[in-house]
Amino acid sequence: MSIKGLLKTNIPQTILVLFLYLIYAIAGTLGTYLFKYSLNAITAKNLNSFIFWEIITMVTELATALLLPLATVAFTRQIQDYLHQIRKDIMHHYYNGDDEKISTMQNDLTNNLKILSTDFATPLITIFSGLLSITFSIGILFRMSWILILTTAVLAVITLSLPKLLEKKMSQANATVNQKNERLLNTIAHWLGGLQELRRYNAFARLNKKLKEASGEYVESNKKNMLYRSWSEIINGLGNSVAQLGMVLISGILFFNHTISFGDFGVAASFAFIIFEGIWNITDSLTRIKSTKILREETTKLRQARTLEIPTSAFGVIATNLVAKYDNGETITYPDFTIKPGQKVLLTGDSGTGKSTLFKLLLNKLTPANGQIIYFYLYKNGNPIKSPVQVGNLPQDPIVFPASIKDNITMFDSKIQENVQTAVNKVQLTNDLAKMPAGLETQVDLKNENLSGGQRQKVVLARSLIHDQPFVLMDEVTSAIDQTATEKILDNLLKTKLKTKQTILMIAHNFTPEMRAKFDQEIKLTAVRKEAAE
Numbered sequence: 026m027s028i029k030g031l032l033k034t035n036i037p038q039t040i041l042v043l044f045l046y047l048i049y050a051i052a053g054t055l056g057t058y059l060f061k062y063s064l065n066a067i068t069a070k071n072l073n074s075f076i077f078w079e080i081i082t083m084v085t086e087l088a089t090a091l092l093l094p095l096a097t098v099a100f101t102r103q104i105q106d107y108l109h110q111i112r113k114d115i116m117h118h119y120y121n122g123d124d125e126k127i128s129t130m131q132n133d134l135t136n137n138l139k140i141l142s143t144d145f146a147t148p149l150i151t152i153f154s155g156l157l158s159i160t161f162s163i164g165i166l167f168r169m170s171w172i173l174i175l176t177t178a179v180l181a182v183i184t185l186s187l188p189k190l191l192e193k194k195m196s197q198a199n200a201t202v203n204q205k206n207e208r209l210l211n212t213i214a215h216w217l218g219g220l221q222e223l224r225r226y227n228a229f230a231r232l233n234k235k236l237k238e239a240s241g242e243y244v245e246s247n248k249k250n251m252l253y254r255s256w257s258e259i260i261n262g263l264g265n266s267v268a269q270l271g272m273v274l275i276s277g278i279l280f281f282n283h284t285i286s287f288g289d290f291g292v293a294a295s296f297a298f299i300i301f302e303g304i305w306n307i308t309d310s311l312t313r314i315k316s317t318k319i320l321r322e323e324t325t326k327l328r329q330a331r332t333l334e335i336p337t338s339a340f341g342v343i344a345t346n347l348v349a350k351y352d353n354g355e356t357i358t359y360p361d362f363t364i365k366p367g368q369k370v371l372l373t374g375d376s377g378t379g380k381s382t383l384f385k386l387l388l389n390k391l392t393p394a395n396g397q398i399i400y401f402y403l404y405k406n407g408n409p410i411k412s413p414v415q416v417g418n419l420p421q422d423p424i425v426f427p428a429s430i431k432d433n434i435t436m437f438d439s440k441i442q443e444n445v446q447t448a449v450n451k452v453q454l455t456n457d458l459a460k461m462p463a464g465l466e467t468q469v470d471l472k473n474e475n476l477s478g479g480q481r482q483k484v485v486l487a488r489s490l491i492h493d494q495p496f497v498l499m500d501e502v503t504s505a506i507d508q509t510a511t512e513k514i515l516d517n518l519l520k521t522k523l524k525t526k527q528t529i530l531m532i533a534h535n536f537t538p539e540m541r542a543k544f545d546q547e548i549k550l551t552a553v554r555k556e557a558a559e
Contacts, residue, residue: 031103039103042099042150058292062074065288107146111324112134116134118329133327140203155304155307156303166293166300177297195253195315199319203320205243213239257312272297276290276294276297338495339415339496340366340402340496340528341364342398342399343363344362344363344396346395347359347361348393349382349385360548367526369545370528372532372550417494419502421502423481427468429469430458430464430476434484435488447491449487451490451514452486453506453514457480483506490518496528497528499532502531511540519543
């Protein structure tokens with residue numbers, strides 16, 4: 026987030042905002058200045074003059090009261106338009122980049138932008154409005170006496186230097202709040218994601234402990250941040266009060282020396298309040314803006330455009346001397362294997378033999394500790410793909426979106442809608458849809474889970490079929506589907522005749538010998554593990 030970016034978001038609206046705040050400052054200054062004539066009328070005991078100037082002053086005050094809400098609404102719209110652009114850029118960044126934790130993305134798209142709105146954008150307009158009021162007020166004071174201007178300048182320099190006392194500590198405290206908020210979101214995602222399992226094993230105590238720890242750290246960081254902010258406001262407030270009293274004292278001396286009139290003395294105190302109130306608001310705003318420096322730098326990096334390199338579809342793979350290593354030092358050694366284009370391969374093995382880890386290696390989500398994985402094109406055996414590789418992936422926990430079943434299958438591509446029914450038939454979803462009044466137009470409700478686990482798996486399988494993916498990894502994709510339907514789905518998957526014959530590597534357990542025989546080959550993993558060296 027930057028000043029330039031905020032102003033350029035909507036230039037006509039920017040001009041309107043600046044104009045409204047300018048008129049607001051002029052009206053406010055004029056109302057204060059004209060009040061001096063009311064005071065002079067009192068000393069002159071001129072009732073008619075007093076009433077006249079009071080009416081004029083009241084009109085300017087009413088104009089001021091109307092202008093501020095209008096200016097505030099216009100500027101709020103400007104901020105929201107800018108935040109929308111930032112949010113869009115961040116989404117492009119994540120879409121074109123590597124996978125990130127959901128909690129990190131949530132923090133970047135919500136809490137961080139809220140902080141930038143309240144501690145960067147809003148203080149900017151406070152500074153602009155304050156500078157206008159201060160400028161006009163100084164102009165009025167200059168007409169009264171140069172001594173008032175000199176006094177104002179000296180006191181202003183002192184007041185403006187006060188925020189630097191806590192500037193660094195506030196910036197660090199703000200960054201800590203951001204980090205602790207991300208950790209809290211991460212903890213919530215990790216633990217509440219398995220809420221049903223925690224209930225099943227009566228593990229509320231551990232859930233409460235973990236959330237309490239993360240929440241406690243976030244609360245403490247907020248307390249520390251507010252402590253520094255409070256001390257900053259106290260210091261700035263004291264400086265502001267002393268400066269105002271100083272101005273009243275000097276203007277009083279000038280009045281008794283007959284340098285200024287009683288009316289000038291009265292409004293001089295008011296202008297002193299406007300000036301030093303403005304300085305206080307500006308210093309507080311500058312402190313808040315500077316506290317967002319780290320966050321603004323991070324947001325700027327997230328907004329930088331990433332070029333999405335179009336991956337090359339793989340049709341086969343060769344793995345040699347492949348070894349995976351965990352953070353605890355434990356390793357898994359895999360057998361060498363080759364999967365040719367169009368082959369249907371079954372991956373089996375006991376729990377803990379590294380089936381899911383192998384998928385992570387093949388999807389480039391985990392870097393091998395040793396060995397290599399070579400993908401190749403169709404009809405080009407052995408010729409490796411050097412550019413990023415595209416491999417389809419169907420995880421055991423199917424990913425669906427809050428849209429219609431049809432859209433979940435087509436992934437919002439209207440060009441392939443005519444093939445939906447064929448895919449639905451092949452994955453045995455037809456009978457399920459017949460029980461739903463809206464059929465394919467049924468909206469997926471993630472909150473209330475209106476689709477069973479098996480139905481979600483069928484939707485994702487249909488999605489894979491209709492998009493004609495050349496090479497797909499399938500992890501227990503029929504685990505929630507009954508055996509009769511599984512056998513029919515398996516027959517259709519293994520007999521697919523797409524534009525290019527689909528290559529499948531499927532993790533499965535409890536398949537019958539007849540079902541295993543349908544595959545071209547079986548890669549059976551055994552427990553070849555090495556514990557971390559002590």
